[in-house]
Amino acid sequence: MPAAHSxxxxxxxxxxxxxxxxxxIEAAQSGVTVGLICKSLLGKAHTVMAEGGMAAALANVDDxxxxxxxxxxxxxxxxxxxxxxxAEIHAKEAPDRVRELEAYGAxxxxxxxxxILQRNFGGHRYPRLAHVGDRTGLELIRTLQDxxxxxxxxxxxxxxxxxxLLDDGRAAGVLAYDRERGRFHTFAAKxxxxxxxxxxxxxxxxxxxxxxxxxxxxxxxxxxxxxxxxEFVQFHPTGMVWPPSVxxxxxxxxxxxxxxxxxxxxxxxxxxxxxxDNYKPQTASDPEEGWRYTQGDKNARRPPELLTRDHVARxxxxxxxxxxxxxxxxxxLDIAWIKEKLPDAEAHIKRxxxxxxxxxxxxxxxxxxxxxxxxxxxxxxxxxGIRVDGDSxxxxxxxxxxxxxxxxxxxxxxxxxxxxxxxxxxFGKRAGEYAAASARQRGPVRLDEGAIDRAMKASxxxxxxxxxxxxxxxxxxxxQDTMQALVGIVRTEGEMQEALDRLAAFRExxxxxxxxGHREYHAGWHTCLDLRNLLDVSxxxxxxxxxxxxxxxxxxxxxxxxxxxxxxxxxxxxxxxxDGTMQVTRVPIPEMPAELKQxxxxxxx
Numbered sequence: 247m248p249a250a251h252s253x254x255x256x257x258x259x260x261x262x263x264x265x266x267x268x269x270x271i272e273a274a275q276s277g278v279t280v281g282l283i284c285k286s287l288l289g290k291a292h293t294v295m296a297e298g299g300m301a302a303a304l305a306n307v308d309d310x311x312x313x314x315x316x317x318x319x320x321x322x323x324x325x326x327x328x329x330x331x332x333a334e335i336h337a338k339e340a341p342d343r344v345r346e347l348e349a350y351g352a353x354x355x356x357x358x359x360x361x362i363l364q365r366n367f368g369g370h371r372y373p374r375l376a377h378v379g380d381r382t383g384l385e386l387i388r389t390l391q392d393x394x395x396x397x398x399x400x401x402x403x404x405x406x407x408x409x410x411l412l413d414d415g416r417a418a419g420v421l422a423y424d425r426e427r428g429r430f431h432t433f434a435a436k437x438x439x440x441x442x443x444x445x446x447x448x449x450x451x452x453x454x455x456x457x458x459x460x461x462x463x464x465x466x467x468x469x470x471x472x473x474x475x476x477e478f479v480q481f482h483p484t485g486m487v488w489p490p491s492v493x494x495x496x497x498x499x500x501x502x503x504x505x506x507x508x509x510x511x512x513x514x515x516x517x518x519x520x521x522x523d524n525y526k527p528q529t530a531s532d533p534e535e536g537w538r539y540t541q542g543d544k545n546a547r548r549p550p551e552l553l554t555r556d557h558v559a560r561x562x563x564x565x566x567x568x569x570x571x572x573x574x575x576x577x578x579l580d581i582a583w584i585k586e587k588l589p590d591a592e593a594h595i596k597r598x599x600x601x602x603x604x605x606x607x608x609x610x611x612x613x614x615x616x617x618x619x620x621x622x623x624x625x626x627x628x629x630x631g632i633r634v635d636g637d638s639x640x641x642x643x644x645x646x647x648x649x650x651x652x653x654x655x656x657x658x659x660x661x662x663x664x665x666x667x668x669x670x671x672x673f674g675k676r677a678g679e680y681a682a683a684s685a686r687q688r689g690p691v692r693l694d695e696g697a698i699d700r701a702m703k704a705s706x707x708x709x710x711x712x713x714x715x716x717x718x719x720x721x722x723x724x725x726q727d728t729m730q731a732l733v734g735i736v737r738t739e740g741e742m743q744e745a746l747d748r749l750a751a752f753r754e755x756x757x758x759x760x761x762x763g764h765r766e767y768h769a770g771w772h773t774c775l776d777l778r779n780l781l782d783v784s785x786x787x788x789x790x791x792x793x794x795x796x797x798x799x800x801x802x803x804x805x806x807x808x809x810x811x812x813x814x815x816x817x818x819x820x821x822x823x824x825d826g827t828m829q830v831t832r833v834p835i836p837e838m839p840a841e842l843k844q845x846x847x848x849x850x851x
Contacts, residue, residue, distance in 0.1 A: 262401065267390035325798045467782055581615075639677035
């Protein structure tokens, strides 16, 4: 069965979010030929949903900020199982990448003297997030997209990759299909960059768009690459909870950065009830000090609403379980209260949080300048992903690079808000740079026609089974319910073992899934193909979470509620072995250089 079209590039980028676009730009500027594949339309990547800003120690608002503080904050937030080299590179290079975006034409909010404005965010000691209102991701994509098109990069829109192709153990391209007609296409490449985003669609309640089905994670895993940190799933504390049609849609941390507070049904500001010991020196002692911090008082400490996301999510979960939640199963996030402090509060909120104002007005008929929002945790981000070299972003498969959410390392056990957007541009740039260098050193690649033919035939099997097969939507629905209930915010050994049993049953059901009709824009067929990826990443999350018998960052074990020293020195890795099963191992974390240890010690107070 021949592919409809065959393409060849020096560097192939899979994914057109912030990381993919930045990688494509860097590779193209180095003079190699570049192809870019995106699952949706160009400009529609999930990056546009990142609202609050990008973290970079520009020190435009607080001159005490610098890369060392940013590095220490990132390591502390990640509970010290981060790839320290990636955290160091990120903290050092993020300011230059943000200024580069400004040179490309990004329109940032400004200080009174014309510099890039920065706002407060959870886990960051100082105001660090460069932002464009609460639409920062949209501006990032607009800017990078314009620059990529200007460079003449070839874009293949609405294509989904279903197989990573190897040549003598090295990445050699991909097999994909176009979603419009359902035709297969091969893409040969001397280097491949995966920038496919997250896995949120494995869960019932998520802020992720429909594309987040773990494609890059699963493609790399099935090709033999190593995944790490898959147990660390971030549940953003504030997603919409009402009405049901919008449950999970993100409510930016910027609301809390601008002074929003969390209250339970009794009206109590419950975040003051539970402040972790390692954050007490940096956390406000009372509401008044917290308010002054959000207004730029350098002598004030941050309010507890701006603690790390994993902690805030668990506190909200605790209030709901204790019967102190909002009517629809969340808690109240109140920004309207600032009218007690500011005479022009309504206009201020609309100016600072325009998207949030319109989101709640249009979707929930609620005016956030007058009423509190109902919010609750939503599956938002996975810290785990493809294990890469900290400098080059190359995976354990030669010629295969990864950047952004599908790569792992920088965030450790928990990502700080705002680190994601700067991660995209810092490591997207590096992935593109090193992929181009790798491609220049490589000769022609050979694609395995037998492997391509087998993959195409396997992909069409749902049509052979027809309408009498399992309903793929029902399989995905049941998978999402299982992951939400058994491998969610709070985990136990027994529940996760039950999840593994269910996942095995879902694999059998997915193998029986069938569809009818033709291949053009066939959402049911697309779901059949997505299921393979969702099942792989769900198993990796579950097995890794069982192996890590402690609580750390985004991973909370009710049966092991404390951190354990033995797990503070390892990453949990998953790999597909020869018989097709998943192997779980502990990988020692390389020792941190003395100078970086000194940075962390110096910034602990």
